[in-house]
Amino acid sequence: xxxxxxxxxxxxxxxxxxxxxxxxxxxxxxxxxxxxxxxxxxxxxxxxxxxxxxxxxxxxxxxxxxxxxxxxxxxxxxxxxxxxxxxxxxxxxxxxxxxxxxxxxxxxxxxxxxxxxxxxxxxxxxxxxxxxxxxxxxxxxxxxxxxxxxxxxxxxxxxxxxxxxxxxxxxxxxxxxxxxxxxxxxxxxxxxxxxxxxxxxxxxxxxxxxxxxxxxxxxxxxxxxxxxxxxxxxxxxxxxxxxxxxxxxxxxxxxxxxxxxxxxxxxxxxxxxxxxxxxxxxxxxxxxxxxxxxxxxxxxxxxxxxxxxxxxxxxxxxxxxxxxxxxxxxxxxxxxxxxxxxxxxxxxxxxxxxxxxxxxxxxxxxxxxxxxxxxxxxxxxxxxxxxxxxxxxxxxxxxxxxxxxxxxxxxxxxxxxxxx
Amino acid sequence: xxxxxxxxxxxxxxxxxxxxxxxxxxxxxxxxxxxxxxxxxxxxxxxxxxxxxxxxxxxxxxxxxxxxxxxxxxxxxxxxxxxxxxxxxxxxxxxxxxxxxxxxxxxxxxxxxxxxxxxxxxxxxxxxxxxxxxxxxxxxxxxxxxxxxxxxxxxxxxxxxxx
Numbered sequence: 001x002x003x004x005x006x007x008x009x010x011x012x013x014x015x016x017x018x019x020x021x022x023x024x025x026x027x028x029x030x031x032x033x034x035x036x037x038x039x040x041x042x043x044x045x046x047x048x049x050x051x052x053x054x055x056x057x058x059x060x061x062x063x064x065x066x067x068x069x070x071x072x073x074x075x076x077x078x079x080x081x082x083x084x085x086x087x088x089x090x091x092x093x094x095x096x097x098x099x100x101x102x103x104x105x106x107x108x109x110x111x112x113x114x115x116x117x118x119x120x121x122x123x124x125x126x127x128x129x130x131x132x133x134x135x136x137x138x139x140x141x142x143x144x145x146x147x148x149x150x151x152x153x154x155x156x157x158x159x160x161x162x163x164x165x166x167x168x169x170x171x172x173x174x175x176x177x178x179x180x181x182x183x184x185x186x187x188x189x190x191x192x193x194x195x196x197x198x199x200x201x202x203x204x205x206x207x208x209x210x211x212x213x214x215x216x217x218x219x220x221x222x223x224x225x226x227x228x229x230x231x232x233x234x235x236x237x238x239x240x241x242x243x244x245x246x247x248x249x250x251x252x253x254x255x256x257x258x259x260x261x262x263x264x265x266x267x268x269x270x271x272x273x274x275x276x277x278x279x280x281x282x283x284x285x286x287x288x289x290x291x292x293x294x295x296x297x298x299x300x301x302x303x304x305x306x307x308x309x310x311x312x313x314x315x316x317x318x319x320x321x322x323x324x325x326x327x328x329x330x331x332x333x334x335x336x337x338x339x340x341x342x343x344x345x346x347x348x349x350x351x352x353x354x355x356x357x358x359x360x361x362x363x364x365x366x367x368x369x370x371x372x373x374x375x376x377x378x379x380x381x382x383x384x385x386x387x388x389x390x391x392x393x394x395x396x397x398x399x400x401x402x403x404x405x406x407x408x409x410x411x412x413x414x415x416x417x418x419x420x
Numbered sequence: 421x422x423x424x425x426x427x428x429x430x431x432x433x434x435x436x437x438x439x440x441x442x443x444x445x446x447x448x449x450x451x452x453x454x455x456x457x458x459x460x461x462x463x464x465x466x467x468x469x470x471x472x473x474x475x476x477x478x479x480x481x482x483x484x485x486x487x488x489x490x491x492x493x494x495x496x497x498x499x500x501x502x503x504x505x506x507x508x509x510x511x512x513x514x515x516x517x518x519x520x521x522x523x524x525x526x527x528x529x530x531x532x533x534x535x536x537x538x539x540x541x542x543x544x545x546x547x548x549x550x551x552x553x554x555x556x557x558x559x560x561x562x563x564x565x566x567x568x569x570x571x572x573x574x575x576x577x578x579x580x581x582x583x
Contacts, residue, residue: 037445124510140518142517142518189483388437392438392460
């Protein structure tokens with residue numbers, strides 16, 4: 001019986017020739033990540049352990065992205081805790097305001113994750129790096145603390161769902177629609193404890209940005225990780241961003257999967273997840289009249305250059321509807337700078353949008369765009385749980401950058417072709 | 421070890437954003453977090469919950485964010501164990517790591533009602549609804565996981581030399 005791609009990476013990092021689903025393994029970690037919310041708790045636990053130093057000063061990574069620039073005094077104390085810890089231990093990859101970006105956009109951009117890595121992060125969207133052919137998964141602060149101290153983490157080897165992609169996405173369909181479609185099919189616990197392993201001839205038609213969006217939301221189906229095979233697109237991306245050599249693992253031909261799901265990309269429509277679960281999906285043709293108050297375009301799910309550019313191409317030359325506040329959040333400083341140099345920030349501002357410094361901010365109801373009772377937002381973010389973006393009686397509709405941009409112009413959920 | 425208490429009950433897919441909303445994540449202090457635990461779906465939770473009470477919920481409990489603040493806030497509220505039909509994987513891991521007792525038992529969740537007095541034997545996995553007299557069998561944790569939980573979590577267990 002063969003191994004899945006995820007199983008092969010775990011086996012190699014556990015020093016084993018073979019693992020099977022359900023087996024407990026202790027693996028070596030290529031990177032241990034935390035942010036300004038989860039790291040302070042991890043630092044507290046790390047100090048309790050009585051350990052003097054981290055296992056590797058280049059592999060422990062902290063990104064100040066959730067409540068930054070510090071939204072209040074308590075947030076300032078949290079980032080200071082991280083800053084002081086990293087300074088004291090000379091941790092190389094500490095990313096503060098001015099150098100930071102949203103962590104899961106920043107790490108690939110900085111070349112800190114390559115194919116074949118095992119990464120844990122005290123942030124549930126750490127599963128994003130599967131797009132690069134790495135095994136990466138979210139953990140809590142205590143696991144982060146133990147990872148920082150020992151460079152190891154234990155895992156139960158996951159079984160997998162094989163997702164076979166065919167065809168090519170039509171115009172105005174992107175990675176977000178692919179993952180919302182899949183979560184709509186299998187549900188928010190449809191991949192609980194499992195890997196979501198993508199394959200098929202359709203993979204080559206997906207850009208790295210699309211793949212990063214798709215693996216980012218693996219956790220929204222309950223998965224341990226999502227992962228793409230390594231191809232020319234992956235290798236080219238890594239070559240452009242990293243000095244490190246990728247290690248390529250492939251699933252065995254006789255790997256066993258719990259189930260196989262086929263997705264024909266050419267049949268997909270722009271898709272929206274209605275409150276209050278990412279599985280409550282409808283195609284754009286089924287949404288009806290949903291008047292909105294706010295649009296957020298950004299986050300670790302959809303804050304990359306390609307995402308923001310798609311939104312700019314729709315918004316350019318239009319005005320945002322009077323009833324809408326449109327908030328654009330490029331995910332990293334490099335993306336922000338590129339958008340500025342190419343004149344896209346001007347397009348947004350002339351249309352009546354605001355453009356924010358990189359932050360997770362409104363996605364998790366932190367700051368920079370909180371909703372009042374009864375308000376509705378269309379967001380390119382990843383969760384639409386009760387109270388996620390503000391008041392427990394507010395609503396979040398998850399969509400692609402193209403649909404969010406069109407909705408900002410129309411003042412209600414709209415298809416991109418409706419506002420051309 | 422036996423945990424006994426009165427039941428507070430919720431549905432499926434209780435996510436970590438409602439267990440502890442992100443607006444309160446500017447602290448890691450368990451007591452401060454406990455004040456806001458569950459408030460977005462149960463405003464009264466903090467006032468009505470008593471030490472030893474048992475939380476019962478449906479499928480995929482603790483889905484969403486990896487915030488360890490979620491099990492920390494439940495534990496600091498006085499909840500002695502969470503019985504659910506299933507747990508989201510990061511929450512499951514975090515609960516063991518911080519020493520919050522959890523157990524999966526779909527049948528018990530279906531039969532137990534809000535306000536019932538329930539006891540759970542962590543060694544045998546037997547759940548008893550003392551109000552109705554019904555008993556349910558859950559899979560108990562292996563001994564070393566139980567020891568982590570009863571010692572207050574992974575770090576405390578490492579310090580105590582248990583693992």
